[in-house]
Amino acid sequence: MTETNVSFRALSESCKTCSLAELCLPRGLQNEEMQRLDDVIKTRCVVHSGDMLFKEGNRNRSIYAVRSGSVKTFTVMESGDEQILGFHLPGEIIGLAGLDEAIHNCSSKALETSSICELPLDELETICLQIPSLQKQLLKLISREISQDHKMLLLLAKKNSDQRVATFLLSLSGRFKLRGLSSQSFILSMSRQDIANYLGLAVETVSRILTKLSDDKVIDVTRRAIQIVNHDRLLEIADS
Amino acid sequence: MTETNVSFRALSESCKTCSLAELCLPRGLQNEEMQRLDDVIKTRCVVHSGDMLFKEGNRNRSIYAVRSGSVKTFTVMESGDEQILGFHLPGEIIGLAGLDEAIHNCSSKALETSSICELPLDELETICLQIPSLQKQLLKLISREISQDHKMLLLLAKKNSDQRVATFLLSLSGRFKLRGLSSQSFILSMSRQDIANYLGLAVETVSRILTKLSDDKVIDVTRRAIQIVNHDRLLEIADS
DNA sequence: TACAGTAATTGATATGGATCAACGCTGCAC
DNA sequence: GTGCAGCGTTGATCCATATCAATTACTGTA
Numbered sequence: 001m002t003e004t005n006v007s008f009r010a011l012s013e014s015c016k017t018c019s020l021a022e023l024c025l026p027r028g029l030q031n032e033e034m035q036r037l038d039d040v041i042k043t044r045c046v047v048h049s050g051d052m053l054f055k056e057g058n059r060n061r062s063i064y065a066v067r068s069g070s071v072k073t074f075t076v077m078e079s080g081d082e083q084i085l086g087f088h089l090p091g092e093i094i095g096l097a098g099l100d101e102a103i104h105n106c107s108s109k110a111l112e113t114s115s116i117c118e119l120p121l122d123e124l125e126t127i128c129l130q131i132p133s134l135q136k137q138l139l140k141l142i143s144r145e146i147s148q149d150h151k152m153l154l155l156l157a158k159k160n161s162d163q164r165v166a167t168f169l170l171s172l173s174g175r176f177k178l179r180g181l182s183s184q185s186f187i188l189s190m191s192r193q194d195i196a197n198y199l200g201l202a203v204e205t206v207s208r209i210l211t212k213l214s215d216d217k218v219i220d221v222t223r224r225a226i227q228i229v230n231h232d233r234l235l236e237i238a239d240s
Numbered sequence: 241m242t243e244t245n246v247s248f249r250a251l252s253e254s255c256k257t258c259s260l261a262e263l264c265l266p267r268g269l270q271n272e273e274m275q276r277l278d279d280v281i282k283t284r285c286v287v288h289s290g291d292m293l294f295k296e297g298n299r300n301r302s303i304y305a306v307r308s309g310s311v312k313t314f315t316v317m318e319s320g321d322e323q324i325l326g327f328h329l330p331g332e333i334i335g336l337a338g339l340d341e342a343i344h345n346c347s348s349k350a351l352e353t354s355s356i357c358e359l360p361l362d363e364l365e366t367i368c369l370q371i372p373s374l375q376k377q378l379l380k381l382i383s384r385e386i387s388q389d390h391k392m393l394l395l396l397a398k399k400n401s402d403q404r405v406a407t408f409l410l411s412l413s414g415r416f417k418l419r420g421l422s423s424q425s426f427i428l429s430m431s432r433q434d435i436a437n438y439l440g441l442a443v444e445t446v447s448r449i450l451t452k453l454s455d456d457k458v459i460d461v462t463r464r465a466i467q468i469v470n471h472d473r474l475l476e477i478a479d480s
Numbered sequence: 481t482a483c484a485g486t487a488a489t490t491g492a493t494a495t496g497g498a499t500c501a502a503c504g505c506t507g508c509a510c
Numbered sequence: 511g512t513g514c515a516g517c518g519t520t521g522a523t524c525c526a527t528a529t530c531a532a533t534t535a536c537t538g539t540a
Contacts, residue, residue, distance in 0.1 A: 075394060078479050083394040097390060099383035106390060125376070132369055142382055143339035149389040150337060150346060154315060154323040156396035157440030161497065192518060200397030202498050207519055223506085223518080239318050401527070432488060442528050447489055463488080463536080 014038045023091030023178065024065055025119075025141065028133045037134065040123045046115050047071075053108040053116060054095065061102050061121040063095040069114020070189040072198075073106045084198040086148070087111070087190055089175050096142050111189040156200050159240075164199040165209045166238035169219065173228055184231070188224040213237075254278045263331030263418065264305055265359075265381065268373045277374065280363045286355050287311075293348040293356060294335060301342050301361040303335040309354020310429040312438075313346045324438040326388070327351070327430055329415050336382050351429040396440050399480075404439045405449045406478035409459065413468055424471070428464040453477075 015026040015034045026034050044067065047053060053064055053071060066088050073094055074082040085106055088094050098104040099121065110116075128135040155164055177183035188195070192210075196203040213219045218234055220227035228234060255266040255274045266274050284307065287293060293304055293311060306328050313334055314322040325346055328334050338344040339361065350356075368375040395404055417423035428435070432450075436443040453459045458474055460467035468474060 075390060077394065077398065081398075083397055085390050085393055097383055097386040099379045105387050125372075129369065129372055129375070132365075135369070135375070136365070139339045139382075142379075142386070143337055146337040146382070146386060146389065147345050149386065149393065150315060150325050152393055153325060153389065153396065154317065156393065157323055157437070158317065158321075191516095197397070203518080204499080204520080205497060208497095211519075431486095443488080444490085444529080445527060448527095451489075 015041075018067070020065075020067065020091035020179070025093060025134070025137055027137050029131065029137075033131050033134065036127050036131065040119055040127055042118045042120050044115060044117050046113065047110040049110055049112050051110045053110065054104050056104055056107045058104045059102055060104065061098070062118050063093055063098075063121060063124070064108070065117040065119065066090050066092050066094065067115040067117055070111045071108050071114055071116070072111055072190065072194060073108045074197075075106045082107075082197065084194055086152075087172075087194075087198070090179060093141050093145075096145055099142075111194075161199075161201050161205050162209055162212075163238055163240060164201060165195075165206060165213070166234050168195065168199060169226065169228065170234055170238055172226075173231075183228070185225075185227045188226060255281070258307070260305075260307065260331035260419070265333060265374070265377055267377050269371065269377075273371050273374065276367055276371065280359055280367055282358045282360050284355060284357050286353065287350040289350055289352050291350045293350065294344050296344055296347045298344045299342055300344065301338070302358050303333055303338075303361060303364070304348070305333050305357040305359065306330050307355040307357055310351045311348050311354060311356070312351055312430065312434060313348045314437075315346045322347075322437065324434055326392075327412075327434075327438065330419060333381050333385075336385055339382075351434075401439075401441050401445050402449055402452075403478055403480060404441060405435075405446060405453070406474050408435065408439060409466065409468065410474055410478055412466075413471075423468070425465075425467045428466060 015021055015024075015029075015038050016031065018024070018026070021027060021034075026037055029037065042062065047069075054060060054062070056075060068090050070090075071088050071094065072084050073086050073088065074084045076082050086094075088108075094108055095104060097106060124138075128138060155167055159167065172186065172188075173183040176186050190198075192203050192206050196206045199206065210219070210221050213234075214221045216233075218228075218230045218237070220229055255261055255264075255269075255278050256271065258264070258266070261267060261274075266277055269277065282302065287309075294300055294302070296315060308330050310330075311328050311334065312324050313326050313328065314324045316322050326334075334348055335344060337346060364378075368378060395407055399407065412426065412428075413423040416426050430438075432443050432446050436446045439446065450459070450461050453474075454461045456473075458468075458470045458477070460469055
């Protein structure tokens with residue numbers, strides 16, 4: 001596990017010009033309010049595959065918005081191995097679970113070259129009090145995270161391996177679509193190992209299922225490139 | 241599945257006199273602020289085992305605090321069977337995942353006779369803007385819920401059945417202790433079926449593990465009455 | 481006290497997915 | 511190019527837990 005630390009590099013873009021604003025924290029803000037949010041953003045930085053964004057136990061009170069690329073969040077068990085909690089695409093906010101203690105309770109690592117916005121919580125809390133629609137949007141995002149986690153609990157508690165992999169592919173597909181990217185053809189930024197870990201399966205199982213889906217002409221797999229050939233069938237498989 | 245609706249019955253107690261205030265939403269509030277929170281609480285009602293508090297899809301924008309007793313939250317899958325998302329004890333807030341849409345995305349049912357406080361979101365949001373420490377406490381509680389869900393994801397993805405049951409018992413034990421109740425001796429308000437569902441196991445497996453733990457003198461089980469005999473051993477089992 | 485219905489336990493068997501082991505492919509260093 | 515390392519696939523086997531089936535214990539009701 002590389003523990004390289006982030007090399008910060010300022011980027012010029014602001015929330016006002018960011019194409020993700022509608023998905024992200026600034027959604028619903030007026031121009032002037034967006035400027036104030038911009039002022040809160042401490043840094044916009046670029047990270048590379050394997051770089052840690054933040055580490056479990058860090059006292060650094062910030063949340064982070066993915067601006068491009070993708071990252072994973074995970075906890076490390078007593079035994080040492082990690083449990084991946086989520087993969088995060090542009091416009092998604094991470095670090096929300098750390099709001100209660102002044103401490104992060106999961107770690108985050110870049111899956112590829114990505115750019116990230118850092119928002120210090122103290123200042124964010126302050127302007128939230130002044131901009132009600134910002135507070136509302138923050139609550140929305142947090143609440144959405146809980147819903148997402150609940151879907152995942154259901155997946156892990158009830159779905160078999162075929163359903164898990166199908167559900168995973170459909171989730172990515174839908175999220176790419178929301179971001180104006182192809183929902184049928186995309187590149188996985190995470191390894192098979194990461195997928196398996198996230199879905200509570202063995203790597204071999206994930207590999208076998210991808211092969212099977214490919215044999216059945218439901219998807220097309222070439223290494224990390226995925227093409228969804230039969231979306232309806234994939235839906236059927238996902239929901240039993 | 242009984243769909244009996246809640247029979248509302250007003251209770252006199254206020255947050256100021258509630259022994260759970262330190263665990264619940266009012267934590268950290270001044271006397272006058274607590275009065276304002278009290279005013280927001282729509283009803284304090286008593287529900288009985290099997291009563292629904294709210295239902296997935298309901299447009300009812302409220303969150304709920306458990307005041308006594310216990311409830312479960314769950315989602316219903318396409319296939320019709322339910323996935324339990326959590327069991328909730330006095331002082332815990334439920335319905336937080338529904339903040340983003342004006343709609344509940346899980347259902348909740350009482351496990352025993354319980355009393356519940358209902359807080360309409362619109363009014364809560366309003367006074368949150370006026371009482372910063374209330375907003376902070378709300379965020380804390382939500383963030384704690386996410387942390388809890390993350391622990392559950394880890395449990396479902398990585399732990400075997402022994403570890404799951406041991407972890408479950410320890411979690412209850414710890415939460416009872418926080419509430420000033422015995423951490424060694426308590427009554428399960430949920431059925432084996434509910435425990436199994438929550439832990440992603442079969443009822444038979446849960447039953448067998450409880451029997452085994454009892455045979456090994458780690459716990460004592462008499463129907464729903466649990467006594468933790470060897471707490472350290474239970475910890476060992478839970479964490480591998 | 482008897483009865484019905486439900487919850488919990490226990491035993492026997494089946495199976496989905498883990499584990500172990502080997503190999504192929506891809507990309508990078510030299 | 512050749513060698514090497516990491517990632518991914520494939521096959522064989524095993525085991526933890528589900529499933530099926532039967533029995534027992536308990537709860538509420540008449």
